[in-house]
Amino acid sequence: MNSMVALIKREFLEHRGAFLYAPLALLVTFTLAIAAAIGANKLRLPYEVGVPSALKYYEIGFAFIAALWLFYLMVALFFYYADAFSADRRNNSMSFWKSMPVTDFKVLSSKMLAGMTIFPALIFLAVLVTGVVLYFHTMLAVVAMPRLIVPSAFEVIASSLRIGFFALVYLALALLWYAPFYAWVGALSTVFRRWSIPLALLIPGLIGLLENLFFSDTGPRAGYFLTFIRQRADFGPDRDAMQAAFLSAGPVDVGLLLQSLFASIDWVQLAGGLIFAVLAVYAASEYRRRVIAT
Template sequence: MKAFFALVHRELLEHRGAFLIAPLALIGILFSMLVLAYVTGRLNFELAGMARPLPIRVFEIGFLGFAVAWWLYLLGVLFFYCADGFAADKRNNSMLFWKSMPQSDLKILLAKFGAATTLFPGLVYAAALACGVLAYILTLIMVSATGGNLGVFMSGAFMSYLSIAGGILVALAASILWFAPFLAWVGALSTAVGRWSVPLAVLVPALAVAIENMYVRGPSPEGGWIWSYLTYRLDFPVDREGYLQAWFLSGARFDAYRFSLDLIDRMDWVQVLIGLAFAFAAIFVASEYRRRTIDN
């Protein structure tokens, strides 16, 4: 296990730019912009002709907005990490060094996949929590500038922060489970073709869809069975007229428990298990390819 954690730590050292330095830099820029706007008096919370929203509502929407932005950042960066990280050993000539420890190709690839599904999402989750503090400070300044009750807001915002943080954690874990096969797919391709795995990860399914539609005529759904399945798997079921929409329209406080139950109920857990099985099968095949190409 020590070797496995060492491999995961190596992934952090090699890719800390995307998952540690860049989030810290972005958070620093946001906080700097907030301080600069406050010092120069650029913050204006007057809403001409509009009803003033409740401070808790402003804070929750702001926090969730930051969380969604970081979620999109994470998915995009993880895709490119898997396309690059799974082939990095071959490119920087360190593969033979790690195999001499000795460490199996399967353990090395599992460590990379483990970093992509646990460590790196955890770092981005921490960045989202930091932006929640930023949303809290902004709302606190708004309450102070508009003559609101600071005590009531501060006590209510603390509970809202904990609730949203819990909801974000559940959504993050569910999305990693849901998109795991796509990460494993592009990572497995990269062991054979390197960075060309990025276009090939899209091109191969596109060719499969085209072949199905050209040669397999019949009562298939629009676009074919493959297209329908892929679009279904790419559509994360976080809110299909579910709790988030009801919460946004109702004006009630965010409830992490209800949000989590709604998300868990909407997840197709059979597909999650199929996706995880595919992910581990792809990693195993990729590890065998690495082992055989090096040995030969």
């Protein structure tokens, strides 16, 4: 257990630029940009809006920024796994880790777990900090928009807890749903190093092309394989449920969002994807153990 904690800590130290320093820089940029817009009196409230409460604007803004953070995380994790599984070969530390009393499977598992735990936790913390920054900016916006009614701290806390809880559940399920994709590019990285990035997309594309060439008259339009990949990449609540939850007159209906999210998940596919992820990591560790000597 101690060795696994040490391995995950190593992953954090080696990749803190993408998951700590870059989010901090984005937070500072966001804070300064909004503050400058308010200070320069660039914010305007449309006349037809009347005298609204800013709580709905805050909720929509917070949810939108949370979605951007989650998108950043998913993209960053793709490049992380494309790099991390072969990083030891690049920095000449393979001999050191093979001399340690840890298996190759444990080393690669620590990389997989780091991307599923500590890095998402850092991004989720950035989501929460962004919500605090957004609230203070809402308070400052009263100077530029006197008709704006700033929500109370209690209203903002309650709203933040609702949206933050949904973001946390969504993040956890999305990580489990996309785990096979990340394990796939990581396993390719073990063999092909950074070429795994184009190959992760090229190989499925070629499989789909061959299927369409040989079985063009059967199955769905894009072929069974590419149709499955497209459906497997789709994740999230129903769009109508999202609009109903966020555009309602009252607070965001998180219960409706969670109900739609759970209903949209194929739990058998999720379990199968996790099994595939474990097998991919194990296959990569066996290649690392048997083929890569140093």
